[in-house]
Amino acid sequence: MSAVRSDFITDYDPLADAWWDPRGPLAPLGWIARARADFVPAVPAARHGPARLLDIACGGGLFAPHLADKGYRVFGVDLSFQSLRQARAHGYDATARADIARLPFAAESFDVVTAGQCLEHVPDPYAVLAEACRVLRPGGTLIADTIADTRAARLTAITLAENLPLPGRPPRGTHDHRLFVNRERLLATARAHGVDLRLLGLRPHLWDGLRFLAGRREDVRMVRTRSTGVLFLAVGRKR
Numbered sequence: 001m002s003a004v005r006s007d008f009i010t011d012y013d014p015l016a017d018a019w020w021d022p023r024g025p026l027a028p029l030g031w032i033a034r035a036r037a038d039f040v041p042a043v044p045a046a047r048h049g050p051a052r053l054l055d056i057a058c059g060g061g062l063f064a065p066h067l068a069d070k071g072y073r074v075f076g077v078d079l080s081f082q083s084l085r086q087a088r089a090h091g092y093d094a095t096a097r098a099d100i101a102r103l104p105f106a107a108e109s110f111d112v113v114t115a116g117q118c119l120e121h122v123p124d125p126y127a128v129l130a131e132a133c134r135v136l137r138p139g140g141t142l143i144a145d146t147i148a149d150t151r152a153a154r155l156t157a158i159t160l161a162e163n164l165p166l167p168g169r170p171p172r173g174t175h176d177h178r179l180f181v182n183r184e185r186l187l188a189t190a191r192a193h194g195v196d197l198r199l200l201g202l203r204p205h206l207w208d209g210l211r212f213l214a215g216r217r218e219d220v221r222m223v224r225t226r227s228t229g230v231l232f233l234a235v236g237r238k239r
């Protein structure tokens, strides 16, 4: 971590009370969680035995409400103890405090693995992705959303997002551009671990965003963009 900016946030415990504030510094994560859920397949009614979804770096559990009707037993892993408390209070069935680079689970033990807004927070996102692929069963679905290593992403996610005095502004030190994710390397890593990913871009719905800023909306829908050069989502099934 010595190469990252000196104010880079590694401990989310002090932010734990902000997870569920719809106008607070973590609010955009809730918007992205809703978009991510669209890619989680519902568990088929004919399935025998419980289906298991693992959300790595689950934070305060913003993803859980969007999984309620999907039929999974939901597991969450994070380093932040206080955030895991929030996740359990908001619908996660089981949580573990662990480093996502070394998941405490057997190979091929989950039907779905999600990695929301965390690959850009770790020193080796490709190793984390490989670990996510390891615990995913063949035929299972992998979903990861993160930030691309481009100038546009640096301008949007750091220069503008961290500095404009607007509601939903992430804390200074949230991102370091040196940790942003190389899309080609992400695709190659997943492919080498049995998952063919496709990428799609995401951005906030402009009108929703304006209404949010004006205090007339509590959330903002995310819409797909052709460019994956800023915020992007990767989804694929394991062979």
Ligand SMILES: C[S@@+](CC[C@H](N)C(=O)[O-])C[C@H]1O[C@@H](n2cnc3c(N)ncnc32)[C@H](O)[C@@H]1O
Pocket: 010, 011, 012, 029, 030, 033, 056, 057, 058, 059, 060, 061, 062, 063, 077, 078, 079, 080, 083, 098, 099, 100, 101, 115, 116, 117, 118, 121, 122
């Ligand atoms: C930006 S938040 C995203 C949280 C959640 N996935 C979401 O989208 O709302 C990043 C999360 O990654 C966690 N985190 C960062 N590095 C981690 C690591 N090596 N192992 C486990 N969790 C980590 C932080 O504690 C924090 O909760």
